[in-house]
Amino acid sequence: MGASWSMAEESGAAGPTGMADLPEGCLAEVLARLEPAEICRLARLSRAFRAAAAADFIWEAKLPRGYRRFLGRVLPHPGAEDGRNRNPKKGSGSGSKKELYSRLCRPTLFDGGTKEFWLEKHSGGICISISSKALSITMIDDRRYWNYVPTEESRFHTVAYLQQIWWLEVDGELDFYFPEGTYSLYFRLHLGRASRRLGRRINSPQHIHGWDIQPVRFQLSTSDGQRAQSKCYLDDPGTWIHYHVGDFDVQDSEVSTKVKFSMIQIDCTHTKGGLCVDSVLVCPKGFQLEKEMPPLCA
Structure with missing residues (x-):
């Protein structure tokens, strides 16, 4: 049916009255009640839908609540920190709200390239990935224990690789204006050192030991007193796994958490x-992870 609207409109031929004949303002009110992906699909039907879908008030409502508080941090100078994101005509304070929403859906490095921000395009929920280089890792400067190794399997193209240690402790923190909602926090880990040989991915188990004797303990705390913890035996060498640390709630987007x-x-x-x-991921609870699924932790 959408195709017939579009063809009739483009050719100027007379046809039955349909939704595409509604005033642009009415169409925009309808679109405002849909999810972003549905709005984009309808915008491809005809010029009328395209024009209505560009209304600022539609996309203002889809942007995270309180987004202006963190916008300057994640888009201070678009493209300055990441060569993949160069669009000088669309800064953090210019262009339409639709353009801004689209811009925020593209992963963007911030805080010196140690963190990456993006919107989940279907829901508008915010996701933040934190590089291993932004974490405090015990003995990270001693190459007898740790090394930073390059890899294309990380968003940040580098991971911290542990050869052997007695005392494992990795800490980090994130201070951010989160919109209201419930968020989950994960560590992204991998047993073994992956590489490619003759076009095939291989995983070296050379240094893997000790993870089946005692579990690793994960924990988080927030500035408003929330706490969560879990523990897991690390397993499944050769696979990137998101280990679920816990969840936390944000009730006021005007206050930094x-x-x-x-x-x-x-x-x-x-x-x-x-x-x-590799990294730590903070995302809306229920966010569909990649192929890696968090194991069941105690």
Whole structure:
């Protein structure tokens, strides 16, 4: 039916009256009640829908509540920190709200390239990934224990690789103006060191040991007193896994929320090694992760 509207409109032929004949303002009111993906699909039907779908009030409502408080932080100078994001004509304060929504849906590095921000395009929920280089890792400067290794399997093209250590402690924090909602926090980890040989992915198990003796303990706390923790035995070498630390609630987007998080295995009766620490992910609860699924943690 949408195709017939579009063809009739483009050719100027007379036809039955349909939704595309409604005033642009009425169409915009209808579109405002749909999800972003549905709005974009309808915008392809005809010029009338395209014009209505560009209304600022539609996309203003889809943007995260309180977005102006963090906009300057994640888009201070578009393209300055990441060569993939160069569009000098569409800064953080110019262009339409639809353009701004589209811009925020594209992953953007901030805080010196150690964090990445994007909107989940279907819901408008915010996601933040934090590089291993933004984390505090015990003994990270001693190359007998840790090394930063390049890889295309990370958003940040680098992961922290542990060869062997007695005391594992990885800490981090994020201070951000989160919109209201419930958020989940994950560590993205991998046992073994992946590489490519003759076009095939291979995983070296050379240093993997110690993770089946005692579980790793994950925990988080927020500036308003929320706490969560879990523990897991690290398993499944060769697979990137999101380990679920816990959830936290944000009730006021006008107040900055500081989240502290950690991963600890400090049983010094044995060494452990062969671990890649890629990043920490903060996303809306229920967010569809990649192919990696969080294991069941206690």
